[in-house]
Structures are given as structure tokens and as C-alpha cells.
Amino acid sequence: MKVGLFIPCYIDQFYPQVAIASLELLEKLGCQVAYPFRQTCCGQPMANTGCEQDAVATYHHFVELFHAFDYIVAPSGSCVYHVRKHYDIIEQTEAVKRVRENTLDLSEFLLDVLKVESLDSSFPYKVGLHQSCHGLRGLRLGTGSERVLEKDSKLQALLRLVKGIELVELSRADECCGFGGTFAINEPAISVKMGKDRIADHESKGVEVLTAGDMSCLMHLESIIRRQQKNIKVKHIAEILNGVQP
Amino acid sequence: MSKSKIIAAIQKNKPAEVLLPSIPSFETGNAKPFDAFVATAEAGGSQVFRISDSPGLNTVINTLFPEAVNIASPLPTVRSTIDLEKIQSTTDLESVDVAVIKGQLGVAENGAVWVTEADCGQRVLPFITQHLIILLDPADIVHNMQEAYQRIPVDATGFGLFIAGPSKTADIEQSLVIGAQGARSLTIFLEASQ
Amino acid sequence: MNQHAQKAAEFIRNESRTDWHDEALWFIRSKRDKAAHGIPEWEELRELASQVKSHVLSKLDQYLEQFEARAIQNGVQVHWAADAEEHNRIVHSILKRHQVQHLVKSKSMLTEECHLNDYLIERGIEVVDTDLGERIIQLKGEPPSHIVMPAIHLKKEEVGELFHEKLHTEKGATDPKYLTEAARQHLRQKFLTAQAAITGVNFAIAETGGVVVCTNEGNADMGVHLAPVQIHCMGIEKIIPKAEHLGIFTRLLARSATGQPITIYTSHYHRPKTGGAMHVVIVDNGRTAQLGREDFRNSLKCIRCGACMNTCPIYRRSGGHSYGYTVPGPIGSILTPGLDLKKYSGLPFASTLCGSCSDVCPVKINIHEQLYRWRQVIAEQGHLPAAKRQSMKWAGRVLSRPGWYNFFGKIGRWAIRRLPRPFLYNRFNEWGKDRELPEPPRQSFKEWYRENKRL
Incomplete structure (x- = not known):
């Protein structure tokens, strides 16, 4: 099984520890992981701004680098969603189809492909899970609170494998954090307000560490936490699963 | 003619035909929707009474609404003070305190009762009255709206409706207030017809 | 800044009132959840409602x-x-x-x-x-x-x-x-x-x-x-x-709107x-024109329940008037561009594309996907602000060239690390007004990988 690790641009630049944790975790679980060195981005920033034509070159670049892998794994539901959902505007060659089908969020790969049932790590903290929207409602990594279906969450299932962890229940289980890519800059007032409200929910439940499957949500939330000097730590789920302590 | 323009635009722009799905009945398996009806009707703000062993309809009305001066009903068994067939104008009904009408069908999932204009004497009666009483045969309660629409011919009369409680609003700060523009209360008498 | 963003910023200035508005609508969303969860066949009803509407649109004449x-x-x-x-x-x-x-x-x-x-x-x-x-x-x-x-x-x-x-x-x-x-x-x-x-x-x-x-x-x-x-x-x-279809729609409408059973x-x-x-x-x-827009015709399925407004985290924090149209919120943002693309070109961007609107919608309108599609139309037709349009062109160039990407990434990290605060946090930095910039690491993952995996 050939696994290609896709590290989204902003994780590469700002959060290498998340990429390292993802890589280590996959290797610990016995995967042979390759990291195509010329990778950049999935193209979402342009496309979500309405300029998907400007993203086409990036799409082709991505496909060229990753099409030979059995699985393409990324610690970001949002970027995975973008590849799977929005690479529909380029010619659907075998390579493109393969890439779209086989690009998985880390949690999907761990549970659906590797069928992970136990983990070695421990994380004795009160943890609040932020259900990132593109993972939750785009990739259906769990049941959104809107839907009348059996409750399910891949991220929660994985976190429950970690020893000592205490997962809190939030008063709004899956409200958006307000990041939304360029939305954060186009509508800064609402974006920040949404972030503040999410943080307040976690804070009121005594959360020590806030986690998510998407670092972009956490980047936004952490930026507010730091500005407001709140006493909450932020960790990507890959770090917690890999046993990185705060 | 705007009609031909609109129809032509639709014909030009509509998608290829999509088939109409068939609608299942969603039967609940619950043989007795009666209890569910009472519960949902009460939750919606209606009062429900079973009057099989009551001292008679008129006595109950007088007990429930002792202040009522004007009572209107197309039902011969109700002691009306207003003759619905003889009123000059529907606006005369403004003074009605209590109206009593027959309901045709109750729906367990939402506590609604189907009523037609034939049951009302005057179409406006169930709205303009201060208080509304509906008589319903418990045998006429169905589980859900699918079943209800299978049973009622909606165009049998010129006007028919489901009533699911007293008139209400929450338009001021989401505070629920009973008695907006229609009847201030809904009382349902469940009585098996003889 | 587009008009919605401006009006939203004004609305939010009174934070306690914003919280009050948000809570009032969230309360309705919660009542909707409770009502919907009381109907085991809820998702099936939504699907049927959506199909009935698809059928109607295909034979509307x-x-x-x-x-x-x-x-x-x-x-x-x-x-x-x-x-x-x-x-x-x-x-x-x-x-x-x-x-x-x-x-x-x-x-x-x-x-x-x-x-x-x-x-x-x-x-x-x-x-x-x-x-x-x-x-x-x-x-x-x-x-x-x-x-x-x-x-x-x-x-x-x-x-x-x-x-x-x-x-x-x-x-x-x-x-x-x-x-x-x-x-x-x-x-x-x-x-x-x-x-x-x-x-x-x-x-x-x-x-x-x-x-x-x-x-x-x-x-x-x-x-x-x-x-x-x-x-x-x-x-x-x-x-x-037919009247029998009212069975579907009356079961969905009030539950979605206010959480009442009907x-x-x-x-x-x-x-x-x-x-x-x-x-x-x-x-x-304008409805027949919308019918002709394949990507957007599903918006005509709307039964005006307002559930997408109640669930929308942006609507709840910006109020209906910030949208500048009779039908505000997510559904308004996909209806209005069809009426006047230029005037309403900001509305499809008044969303994080979180998708909650599509999942509460009782007729399963793919609202967030249509928002995404309208954004593409708006850019294609030249209604994006010029600066944004240019920056996306540049982003596209940089992100499709590994060399450029690595270079600009390194410069960016260096700048955030080294530049004095006033250079970074000023009126041009919308991010930094109420947020810190990320703390850039010395090494990107790529640089770490090269060093540690001996590439």
C-alpha cells in the first residue's frame, strides 16, 4: 500500500508539528509513507473566492504529484473535501478520478482503511472537540446536529482510544468557528465574533485543550485565544493521537 | 399575455422530466393514535376532554365558559344564542364568545383537527369567536398527515382547514402569547358518535 | 469591504444585542432539532419533498x-x-x-x-x-x-x-x-x-x-x-x-420553521x-430565469420556512437587514444574484460555506454549494473587487509553482517573525485587528523533512 502524505500549505508553513505528528502516527501504525516534496496546496483559497480557474494549474500539479498513490492522506478535512468535491472542473482523466477517490482525511484513513482499534497514547486532559464543518458536513466524518440519523463521529471515536482523555460536551455541538478561508478577511467582524463564541463555549465547559481535524479552524481560534490571552491550548487531533503533550 | 410568456419561458428553461416519487404512508405500527393525539393537542395548547359520561354538552359548555353570553353553533344539539343562518353580516359574529363545531378528523402527530366550511356554518366562525370548541369522534383520529390527506377530499367544500390549537404568536421577542388574531382557546371534546 | 460586511460590522458593534439575537434564533434552531428528531422518517421526508419539487419544476408549465x-x-x-x-x-x-x-x-x-x-x-x-x-x-x-x-x-x-x-x-x-x-x-x-x-x-x-x-x-x-x-x-x-403531497410538506414546514408539529x-x-x-x-x-440556471434552479424548491436563517451563524450575528433584500440569510444569498448580480455580488461571500443551511433545509436545497457556484459566476463576470481578483491570480501562480511557493512561504514566515509589530498590525491587516498572526516556526515541514529524512 503506497500512502502519499499531503500536507496543506498553511500547515507546512506554520504548523510543521502537525505534519510531523501525522507522519509519525502513520509510521507507528506501520504505513510506508511518502511525502512528495514538490507539493504546495489543494487550490481551495482561490476557488472559494470564486476564482477556481486560477486554481486549475494547482489542481493539475496536485494530481501529477499524487496520482500514483493508493491513498493520499491529509490532516485536514477541508482540503480533502476540496480535492474530492471541487476537482470536477478539470478533465476527469483516470489520474484525476483516482486522486479524487483516494484522497482521505487522516481520521477516515485510520478508521476505514487501517481499521485502528487501539492507540498507544495518553492525553490526560479535558478536551473540547471542534467539529470542523468541511469534515463534518462535507466529508460526513460524523453526524451533524441538523440530521436525524444515528449519532456518529470519527474524530470522537479516535479520541476515545486515547488514554486518560476527558471529552467534554459543548452546548453547541458543531457550530462553525467563523474561519471560512478568505471569509475571515472579508467579514472580519463576524468571523472574530463567531470564533469568540466558540471559544466561550469551550471555556465554559472547562476545556484545557481544544482540538479539531482541521488546523485552519484552530489557527483562527488560536489567534483569538492568544489575542485575548485565554488559558486554552490548541492541538490538532493528529498531535493528540500521537501522544504529544500540551 | 403574460401567461403565454411565462409558460413559454418555463418550457424553454425547465429541466428534463423527473419522476414523481410515490409516497409511503409511514405507518407507525401504533394501533391506537388516541393517546398520542391527546398528548400533542395538549402540548399545542388545546384542552381535551372525553365527554362520554358527561352531564351533557350544554352543561359542560356552561361550566367551562360561565361568562359566555353569545354562543354560536350550526349543531342542533348546542343551545345557540345566535342563529348563523340569519345573521345580516359576518361582522355581526364579532360578539361571539363561544363557537361549537364538529371536526371531521384528528391527527395524532400534531393534534390538528380537519374542519370544513360545512361544519362551521360561517367560514369565519372558528376564527372570530373568542373561544372555540370542536367535537371529535375518537374513531376519526389518524396517525399522521399522510393518512389524513388520504382520508379527506380537500376540495369537497370551498374551504377547509386543519386547526391545531388556539391562535398564537411569538412575534415579540419569541415570547409565546396565546390569543393573537383568532380564537383565544381551543377545547376538543372527544365523544364517540352514537 | 462589501455591503453585507459593513452592515454586519455595525450590527456586531453592540455585542450584547448581537448575543441576544443569536440566542433567540439558536433557540428556534434547537426547537427545530427537537421536533425533527421526533420524526424517525425525517430524512426520508426531506428526500421525498425534494424529489416532489424536482418533479414539479420539470413539469411546471x-x-x-x-x-x-x-x-x-x-x-x-x-x-x-x-x-x-x-x-x-x-x-x-x-x-x-x-x-x-x-x-x-x-x-x-x-x-x-x-x-x-x-x-x-x-x-x-x-x-x-x-x-x-x-x-x-x-x-x-x-x-x-x-x-x-x-x-x-x-x-x-x-x-x-x-x-x-x-x-x-x-x-x-x-x-x-x-x-x-x-x-x-x-x-x-x-x-x-x-x-x-x-x-x-x-x-x-x-x-x-x-x-x-x-x-x-x-x-x-x-x-x-x-x-x-x-x-x-x-x-x-x-x-x-396533488393534495396527498401536502402530507409531506405540512409535516416538514412548521417543524423546520419554529419547531411546532404544524x-x-x-x-x-x-x-x-x-x-x-x-x-x-x-x-x-425572475423565477423562470432561475429555472433556466441549472446550477441554481433548486433554489426554487424553497418553501420559505426560514430554517436556514435560524441555523446560519452569520445571519444570527448580522441580522436580516444586513442582507439588503426581502429574503435574507443563506436562501436569500442564492436567490438575489439571479436578480441583480452586481448589486448582490457580496452576498454569496457572506458565508463560511459551513453547510448547516443545506442540512436543515426541509427540501434539501444544496444552498452552500450554490453559494460556492455563485462566487465563481461573480468572479467570471468581473464583479469581484479588483484587488481580490489580482491577489487570487497571484496566489494561483505561486501555489502551482513549488519553487515560488517555498520562496514566498519562507519570506512570509521571516516577515512575521522579524518585522516590528506596527508593520504587521495596521489597517491593511484585517486578520490582525482582533486576532494574532500565527507564530511562524523557524522551519517549515518541508525544511524539517529535508533535514530529518535526508532527502
Whole structure:
């Protein structure tokens, strides 16, 4: 099984520890992981701004680098969603189809492909899970609170494998954090307000560490936490699963 | 003619035909929707009474609404003070305190009762009255709206409706207030017809 | 900054009021959840509703003609209006023919969309909105901020003050019960003297030629049954094939809208009252054009429940007026660009694309996907701000070239690390106004990988 690790641009630049944790975790679980060195981005920033034509070159670049892998794994539901959902505007060659089908969020790969049932790590903290929207409602990594279906969450299932962890229940289980890519800059007032409200929910439940499957949500939330000097730590789920302590 | 323009635009722009799905009945398996009806009707703000062993309809009305001066009903068994067939104008009904009408069908999932204009004497009666009483045969309660629409011919009369409680609003700060523009209360008498 | 962003920023300036607004709407969303979860077949109902609507859109011409034929048989007069102007003209001519001076209206988003009230008032007709929320905003001279709860943005103190001024309630009285009673008495007089009543239409049944109107207050019926003339105004998309389909839609509508199992009154009008007249006005006003837009035609499935507004984290924190259109929130943001792409080009960007709207929608409109698609159309047609358009072109170039990407990434990290704070946090940095920039690491992952994996 050939696994290609896709590290989204902003994780590469700002959060290498998340990429390292993802890589280590996959290797610990016995995967042979390759990291195509010329990778950049999935193209979402342009496309979500309405300029998907400007993203086409990036799409082709991505496909060229990753099409030979059995699985393409990324610690970001949002970027995975973008590849799977929005690479529909380029010619659907075998390579493109393969890439779209086989690009998985880390949690999907761990549970659906590797069928992970136990983990070695421990994380004795009160943890609040932020259900990132593109993972939750785009990739259906769990049941959104809107839907009348059996409750399910891949991220929660994985976190429950970690020893000592205490997962809190939030008063709004899956409200958006307000990041939304360029939305954060186009509508800064609402974006920040949404972030503040999410943080307040976690804070009121005594959360020590806030986690998510998407670092972009956490980047936004952490930026507010730091500005407001709140006493909450932020960790990507890959770090917690890999046993990185705060 | 705007009609031909609109129809032509639709014909030009509509998608290829999509088939109409068939609608299942969603039967609940619950043989007795009666209890569910009472519960949902009460939750919606209606009062429900079973009057099989009551001292008679008129006595109950007088007990429930002792202040009522004007009572209107197309039902011969109700002691009306207003003759619905003889009123000059529907606006005369403004003074009605209590109206009593027959309901045709109750729906367990939402506590609604189907009523037609034939049951009302005057179409406006169930709205303009201060208080509304509906008589319903418990045998006429169905589980859900699918079943209800299978049973009622909606165009049998010129006007028919489901009533699911007293008139209400929450338009001021989401505070629920009973008695907006229609009847201030809904009382349902469940009585098996003889 | 686009208009929605500006208005949203103004709205948010009063943070406690924003919280109040957010909570009020979240409360309704929670009630909706509870109601929906009480119906095990909920998701199946949504799917069926969506399919029925797809079917209707594919045969809309036939169903409209069937509806008209049956309605005429029923003694109803049917009119067709291509746009808002014609709609208003038709309504006015009906009123003129019947010499109507006093008119009562129940809630109709269509007549709001057509600005009927102003049109009639200018022509000397008294128009009284009778839904309490609508009456409040009419007295206040404001447009609705929500399609189901038009006055959700107002506090009871404001309503109290307004009623004191207009309806002479006691000064300082704010009890919703007292205020509602005052409105009841005031509106009863209007109902008793009205010569015509106008309602919107929730559903029009092709097979029987009848229209269905749902209210909680009973105001539509008070108006329709007391006034000699009744007029029902409907968009062409309100058609359903048969009465049996009401079983699906009535189960979904109120639960999605307010969390009630059904509205208090679900009225089916088929024939005029004895001695009365019944008119139905069928309106296009941009709907057939939307039908022709493959990516966006599903927006015509909307049954106007407002659930997408209640769930939208942006709507809840910016208020309905920030959208600048009769139908605000997510559904408004996919309807408006079809009406005026330039004017409403900011609205599809008033979203994080979180997708909650699509998942609460009782007819499964893919709202967030349509928002994404409208963004593409807006950029293609040149309605993005030039700076944004340019920056995306550059981003596209950089992100498709590994060398450039690595280079600019390194510079960016260096800049954030080294530049003095005023260079980073200034009026050009929208991110940094209330947020810190990320703390850039010395090494990117790529650099770490090269070092540690000996590439």
C-alpha cells in the first residue's frame, strides 16, 4: 500500500508539528509513507473566492504529484473535501478520478482503511472537540446536529482510544468557528465574533485543550485565544493521537 | 399575455422530466393514535376532554365558559344564542364568545383537527369567536398527515382547514402569547358518535 | 469591504444585542432539532419533498395550466404577472374594480418582494399588515428582517414604545401579552372594516385548483372570510401536484420553521365564499430565469420556512437587514444574484460555506454549494473587487509553482517573525485587528523533512 502524505500549505508553513505528528502516527501504525516534496496546496483559497480557474494549474500539479498513490492522506478535512468535491472542473482523466477517490482525511484513513482499534497514547486532559464543518458536513466524518440519523463521529471515536482523555460536551455541538478561508478577511467582524463564541463555549465547559481535524479552524481560534490571552491550548487531533503533550 | 410568456419561458428553461416519487404512508405500527393525539393537542395548547359520561354538552359548555353570553353553533344539539343562518353580516359574529363545531378528523402527530366550511356554518366562525370548541369522534383520529390527506377530499367544500390549537404568536421577542388574531382557546371534546 | 460586511460590522458593534439575537434564533434552531428528531422518517421526508419539487419544476408549465383550469372551474379568477410591476398593477386593478379603500394583508414574502404595499398606498388604499410581526415593522416603517419572524430583530421595549406612540398603549409597557392584546383589539377593527384581503400562498394544488395558507395567528382567515374580496398572490414555484403531497410538506414546514408539529391553521381555499370573489395572481418575477440556471434552479424548491436563517451563524450575528433584500440569510444569498448580480455580488461571500443551511433545509436545497457556484459566476463576470481578483491570480501562480511557493512561504514566515509589530498590525491587516498572526516556526515541514529524512 503506497500512502502519499499531503500536507496543506498553511500547515507546512506554520504548523510543521502537525505534519510531523501525522507522519509519525502513520509510521507507528506501520504505513510506508511518502511525502512528495514538490507539493504546495489543494487550490481551495482561490476557488472559494470564486476564482477556481486560477486554481486549475494547482489542481493539475496536485494530481501529477499524487496520482500514483493508493491513498493520499491529509490532516485536514477541508482540503480533502476540496480535492474530492471541487476537482470536477478539470478533465476527469483516470489520474484525476483516482486522486479524487483516494484522497482521505487522516481520521477516515485510520478508521476505514487501517481499521485502528487501539492507540498507544495518553492525553490526560479535558478536551473540547471542534467539529470542523468541511469534515463534518462535507466529508460526513460524523453526524451533524441538523440530521436525524444515528449519532456518529470519527474524530470522537479516535479520541476515545486515547488514554486518560476527558471529552467534554459543548452546548453547541458543531457550530462553525467563523474561519471560512478568505471569509475571515472579508467579514472580519463576524468571523472574530463567531470564533469568540466558540471559544466561550469551550471555556465554559472547562476545556484545557481544544482540538479539531482541521488546523485552519484552530489557527483562527488560536489567534483569538492568544489575542485575548485565554488559558486554552490548541492541538490538532493528529498531535493528540500521537501522544504529544500540551 | 403574460401567461403565454411565462409558460413559454418555463418550457424553454425547465429541466428534463423527473419522476414523481410515490409516497409511503409511514405507518407507525401504533394501533391506537388516541393517546398520542391527546398528548400533542395538549402540548399545542388545546384542552381535551372525553365527554362520554358527561352531564351533557350544554352543561359542560356552561361550566367551562360561565361568562359566555353569545354562543354560536350550526349543531342542533348546542343551545345557540345566535342563529348563523340569519345573521345580516359576518361582522355581526364579532360578539361571539363561544363557537361549537364538529371536526371531521384528528391527527395524532400534531393534534390538528380537519374542519370544513360545512361544519362551521360561517367560514369565519372558528376564527372570530373568542373561544372555540370542536367535537371529535375518537374513531376519526389518524396517525399522521399522510393518512389524513388520504382520508379527506380537500376540495369537497370551498374551504377547509386543519386547526391545531388556539391562535398564537411569538412575534415579540419569541415570547409565546396565546390569543393573537383568532380564537383565544381551543377545547376538543372527544365523544364517540352514537 | 462589501455591503453585507459593513452592515454586519455595525450590527456586531453592540455585542450584547448581537448575543441576544443569536440566542433567540439558536433557540428556534434547537426547537427545530427537537421536533425533527421526533420524526424517525425525517430524512426520508426531506428526500421525498425534494424529489416532489424536482418533479414539479420539470413539469411546471403543465401543472400551472392544470391549476389554472381547475381554479377557474371552481369559480376563481386567475391572473398572470410577468414581474413585480405587473403583479402590483393587477392587484390594484382588482381592488379598483371592487372599489376597495381598506385592505388587510397576511404575510406574503412575494408581495414584499414586489413592494406592493407602497404601490397601493401611493394610490390611496389603506394597507394593513395583520401578522403581528409584520404589523410591528409596518408601523415602524422597516422591512422584515426574517421571513417567518419579521420583527425578530426588535426588543419588547422597542415594540412597547412603538405601540405607545401608534396604538396608545401605556407608556413603558413591555409585556408581550399586553402588547399582543393591544394589537389584537386594533387589528379586529381593521378586519371588520376591510373590503379585501390579500394573502400569500404556501402551496397551490394543481389537481384541485386550491391554495393553502399556513398561519399561527389566524390572521389570514380573519381577513379572507370577513372581506368580500380575497386575493392570493403566489410565485409560480408554489405548485404541488396533488393534495396527498401536502402530507409531506405540512409535516416538514412548521417543524423546520419554529419547531411546532404544524402551524395552528392550515387553510385550504378552493372556492369563493357565497357572494364573494376569489382571485389568484401567479407571478414570475425572475423565477423562470432561475429555472433556466441549472446550477441554481433548486433554489426554487424553497418553501420559505426560514430554517436556514435560524441555523446560519452569520445571519444570527448580522441580522436580516444586513442582507439588503426581502429574503435574507443563506436562501436569500442564492436567490438575489439571479436578480441583480452586481448589486448582490457580496452576498454569496457572506458565508463560511459551513453547510448547516443545506442540512436543515426541509427540501434539501444544496444552498452552500450554490453559494460556492455563485462566487465563481461573480468572479467570471468581473464583479469581484479588483484587488481580490489580482491577489487570487497571484496566489494561483505561486501555489502551482513549488519553487515560488517555498520562496514566498519562507519570506512570509521571516516577515512575521522579524518585522516590528506596527508593520504587521495596521489597517491593511484585517486578520490582525482582533486576532494574532500565527507564530511562524523557524522551519517549515518541508525544511524539517529535508533535514530529518535526508532527502
